[in-house]
Each structure stands twice: as C-alpha cells, then as structure tokens.
Amino acid sequence: MDVQAVRQDFPILNRQVNNNPLIYFDNAATTQKPCQVIDAISDFYENHNANVHRAVHTLSLEATDLYEKSREEIAKFVNAKQPAELVFVRGTTEAINLVAYSWGLSSLSKGDEVLVSLMEHHSNIVPWEIISKIKGFTIKYANVNSDGTLDYDDFESKFCSKTKIACLSHVSNVTGVINDVKQIAKVAHENGALMLVDAAQSVPHMTVDVQDLDADFLAFSGHKMLGPTGIGVLYGKKELLEKIPPFQGGGEMIKEVEFSQNKGCSINWNDLPWKFEAGTPNIEGAVGLAEAVKYLEALGMDEVLSHEKALTKYAIERMQECNKIMVHGPCDFSKKCGIIPFNVKGSSSHDVALICDNYGIMIRSGYHCAQPLHQQVLKLQSSDRASFYIYNTREEIDRFVEVLKEIGQL
Amino acid sequence: MATVEDYVSRIEGTCGEEKDVIVVFKYEKKDEAISQILKKAKLKNTIAGIIFELTFQDTSFRLYSSGKAIFRSIKNKQELNNLLANLLL
Numbered sequence: 001m002d003v004q005a006v007r008q009d010f011p012i013l014n015r016q017v018n019n020n021p022l023i024y025f026d027n028a029a030t031t032q033k034p035c036q037v038i039d040a041i042s043d044f045y046e047n048h049n050a051n052v053h054r055a056v057h058t059l060s061l062e063a064t065d066l067y068e069k070s071r072e073e074i075a076k077f078v079n080a081k082q083p084a085e086l087v088f089v090r091g092t093t094e095a096i097n098l099v100a101y102s103w104g105l106s107s108l109s110k111g112d113e114v115l116v117s118l119m120e121h122h123s124n125i126v127p128w129e130i131i132s133k134i135k136g137f138t139i140k141y142a143n144v145n146s147d148g149t150l151d152y153d154d155f156e157s158k159f160c161s162k163t164k165i166a167c168l169s170h171v172s173n174v175t176g177v178i179n180d181v182k183q184i185a186k187v188a189h190e191n192g193a194l195m196l197v198d199a200a201q202s203v204p205h206m207t208v209d210v211q212d213l214d215a216d217f218l219a220f221s222g223h224k225m226l227g228p229t230g231i232g233v234l235y236g237k238k239e240l241l242e243k244i245p246p247f248q249g250g251g252e253m254i255k256e257v258e259f260s261q262n263k264g265c266s267i268n269w270n271d272l273p274w275k276f277e278a279g280t281p282n283i284e285g286a287v288g289l290a291e292a293v294k295y296l297e298a299l300g301m302d303e304v305l306s307h308e309k310a311l312t313k314y315a316i317e318r319m320q321e322c323n324k325i326m327v328h329g330p331c332d333f334s335k336k337c338g339i340i341p342f343n344v345k346g347s348s349s350h351d352v353a354l355i356c357d358n359y360g361i362m363i364r365s366g367y368h369c370a371q372p373l374h375q376q377v378l379k380l381q382s383s384d385r386a387s388f389y390i391y392n393t394r395e396e397i398d399r400f401v402e403v404l405k406e407i408g409q410l
Numbered sequence: 411m412a413t414v415e416d417y418v419s420r421i422e423g424t425c426g427e428e429k430d431v432i433v434v435f436k437y438e439k440k441d442e443a444i445s446q447i448l449k450k451a452k453l454k455n456t457i458a459g460i461i462f463e464l465t466f467q468d469t470s471f472r473l474y475s476s477g478k479a480i481f482r483s484i485k486n487k488q489e490l491n492n493l494l495a496n497l498l499l
Contacts, residue, residue, distance in 0.1 A: 018475070018476040348430060350424045350430050350432065350480055351430075351472060351480060354432070354472070354474055354478055354480055355461055357474070357476055357478070358474045358475060358476045365424070366425035367425045371425075382425065406457065410457070410463075
C-alpha cells in the first residue's frame with residue numbers, strides 16, 4: 001500500500017494543530033475522510049438531492065437509486081446474501097439497540113439469559129441492561145484474561161439451555177484484541193442461541209464475511225471506516241429480521257395504514273429492510289459510506305490490516321524503549337490489530353492526551369466507553385489509547401514516541 | 411466588567427477514576443488568559459515553554475499553550491469558578 005499516495009486523498013492531514021503537523025491517532029473513535037467520500041456527499045447534494053422512495057419525479061428516482069445501490073455495495077463488502085439483510089441505522093449503538101428493543105422485547109422473558117463479555121463497549125452492555133429491567137431476564141458476563149484476551153473457556157462454559165443470545169465484540173475498542181467470533185457463534189448455535197457481533201472495530205480494518213462468521217446480527221459504523229457520521233449498518237439474517245417487530249414507527253416502514261370507524265387502525269409493515277427504516281433516512285450518509293467501501297476495496301482489506309499490524313508492532317517496540325511507558329494488552333501481535341492502550345508512569349491519562357495535543361498528536365484518554373474492562377480486568381483508573389489507520393506512518397509514530405519520552409521525564 | 415465566561419469556552423469533567431477537570435479557553439482569549447494565569451500562579455516546572463506546571467491557592471494544575479488547563483482534586487463547580495475568577499480577573 002502506498003501510504004503517501006493515500007495521504008494525498010485526505011485534505012485534513014495537511015493542517016496544523018497547535019503549530020504542529022496533525023498526527024491523527026484517534027481512529028478507533030472516528031476516522032478522517034478522503035476526498036472521494038467528501039465529493040460523493042457534495043455531489044449528492046449538488047445534483048441528486050431528494051427524498052427516497054415513493055415519489056415519481058426524476059430527482060427522487062435518482063436519490064433512491066443511489067441509496068439502494070449503496071446498500072448493494074455495502075452488502076457485497078460484508079458478503080451478505082442479499083442487500084435486504086442490511087438495515088441502515090445511525091451507527092453501531094443504534095444497531096445494537098434495535099436488536100435489544102425489537103428482538104429482545106419480543107423474544108426474551110424471565111428465566112432467559114443473555115451472554116456478554118466484560119470487554120464490551122458500553123453500547124453492547126447498556127441496551128441489554130435496560131431491556132433486562134423491563135423483561136426480567138439475566139445477563140451473564142464472561143471473563144477476560146488479564147492481558148485483555150477473551151477467556152474462551154469461561155465464555156463457552158456460561159452457555160446453557162437458557163442462553164438466548166451471545167453478544168461479543170469482534171475487536172476490542174480498548175485493546176485491539178481480535179476475538180474468534182466464528183468459534184463463539186458455532187458454540188452459540190449448538191446451544192440454540194443467537195450470535196450478535198459488534199463489528200465496529202473490525203469491519204473497517206479487515207475482511208469480514210457475515211456468512212463465514214455465521215453471525216445472526218452484526219453491527220458496524222460508517223464513520224469508523226472513512227464514511228460520514230450518522231450512518232451505520234445492522235446486518236441480520238433475513239429469516240430473523242422478518243420475524244421481529246419494527247424498532248420505530250413512521251413513514252417508509254409501512255405498506256398500509258388502514259383506518260375504519262369499526263375496526264380502528266390496521267397496519268402492514270413494509271418489506272425488509274425498510275420495515276426497520278422509519279422516516280427519511282440518512283441518504284447522503286449511505287452514499288458516502290458506499291464510497292468509503294469502494295475506497296477500502298480498492299486498497300484491499302488484507303493490505304489495510306497488514307499495514308495496521310506492522311504499524312502496531314513498530315509502535316509497541318518503540319514505546320517499550322521507555323520504561324515509563326506501560327503498554328497494556330497482549331504481547332502476541334497476531335491476536336490484535338491497530339489499537340494500543342497505554343499509560344505513562346507519573347502522568348494521568350488526560351495529562352498525556354493534553355500534552356500530545358499540544359504537539360498536534362490526537363489520542364484518546366479515559367475509559368473509552370469500556371469501564372468494566374478497565375476496572376475489573378485491566379485494573380486501571382483510565383488509559384490512553386493510540387489507534388492507527390491507513391494514512392498513518394512510522395514517522396508519525398517516531399514523533400509520538402519522542403513526545404511520550406518527554407512526558408516520561410516530567 | 412470581565413467575567414470568567416469571557417475567557418472560558420468549555421469545562422469538561424474527564425472520565426476515569428481520576429476526576430480531573432479540563433478547562434478550555436476561548437481561542438481568541440487564550441493568550442490573554444495564559445498571560446494572566448502565569449502572572450498570578452506559582453510556576454513549579456515548564457516544558458519547552460508550552461506546558462506549565464503551576465500551583466495557586468493550594469491547587470496544582472497544568473496549563474498548556476494550546477489554551478487548555480487541567481485541574482486536579484476540584485471538589486465542585488463553585489470551587490473551580492472561584493479559582494478561575496481569582497486567576498483570570
């Protein structure tokens with residue numbers, strides 16, 4: 001992969017922050033956008049903007065065509081059997097909430113169990129906790145080893161006849177640990193349970209094949225993979241999506257709303273995937289996300305992952321030169337991708353992030369929306385996190401480590 | 411008459427067990443704010459003239475030339491407001 005050529009596509013990388021060249025290492029939070037994505041969004045508004053579906057005028061037909069072709073492009077990217085299995089949502093959080101509310105409220109009851117891991121992002125914990133308070137089911141939390149890897153024995157031992165769904169992140173947003181979700185899906189299905197995969201940190205960085213993983217639901221966000229904010233995807237197996245009720249009501253998601261004085265209101269839901277897309281959707285978001293997918297496909301997902309793994313290995317080796325820098329997570333690089341959690345002895349995580357910011361380096365500090373992992377497993381008050389993507393370079397890592405070493409001397 | 415709000419753009423509590431408070435100064439007033447604070451607070455350490463370790467009224471904090479400051483062990487909003495008023499006004 002020609003990183004310098006890639007960097008030319010990202011206008012923001014030319015700017016200075018606090019009189020220093022921007023070094024963007026907060027890619028696990030959101031990624032920067034290439035010209036191709038920005039132009040696709042501008043082109044939509046400049047030339048094709050209209051509401052989708054139902055209208056017969058030219059602009060609406062063009063907008064609908066762009067919107068549905070985007071769905072097809074993204075469906076191919078994750079190897080869904082058909083585009084109808086992809087529901088456009090705001091992001092991973094909304095996708096998981098959709099499953100928790102639509103499937104969870106209609107399918108779970110007292111005595112049932114939902115299995116999650118302690119490494120989950122809050123968005124794969126809180127929706128289940130909310131619904132459990134309403135429906136009275138139990139949530140079981142599987143352990144994580146002290147190096148941040150999943151305790152597979154514990155996870156698999158927690159399955160029983162009461163388990164209705166297992167919810168697991170494909171890649172941890174804190175440690176970058178890659179989980180064998182295919183194996184967990186197999187065990188889930190052997191136990192008669194469904195499998196939900198939080199793929200927010202995997203789809204942007206590696207080949208994800210929903211059929212190969214045999215995931216029942218899989219969620220990801222556009223903005224973490226070069227696309228715009230406010231667009232994401234819930235993949236669901238067609239037979240499951242057909243069974244579960246809609247998440248929200250409104251236009252687009254119905255075929256008919258018939259009213260009679262005698263019978264009241266009678267509603268027929270729309271076909272998939274529109275049954276789950278109430279109201280005017282984020283049309284330009286879908287168009288931008290499809291363009292992002294095309295960009296990543298042109299690079300090749302194997303190349304993307306290989307670049308990030310090489311950067312991660314290099315960064316960790318450089319960081320370990322300084323005994324004040326404590327890198328968390330597994331030492332085995334094959335088990336993780338481009339996310340590095342760390343602390344600098346003697347400085348709070350927020351201090352480190354502010355000092356980096358002063359030098360134009362953007363990293364994240366805090367719990368990274370994974371408080372149980374920090375407190376129960378890593379035993380940390382908070383951590384800093386550097387996360388890489390296609391446009392990051394070894395030279396940026398060198399500068400970053402130089403700054404960390406300065407912080408270590410405080 | 412000048413107020414703290416004239417200088418401060420945003421105040422954010424951090425997540426994590428370290429309950430630090432980050433004060434972000436308004437971009438157009440940051441240089442003035444930094445200059446005022448450096449006049450009043452006691453300088454303990456500085457790195458390249460862009461990061462300042464300071465104490466003021468028994469509170470230690472760091473000030474950054476980017477226009478941000480991180481305060482530790484602040485009990486409540488009123489205490490922070492009083493501190494900022496004494497530093498800036």
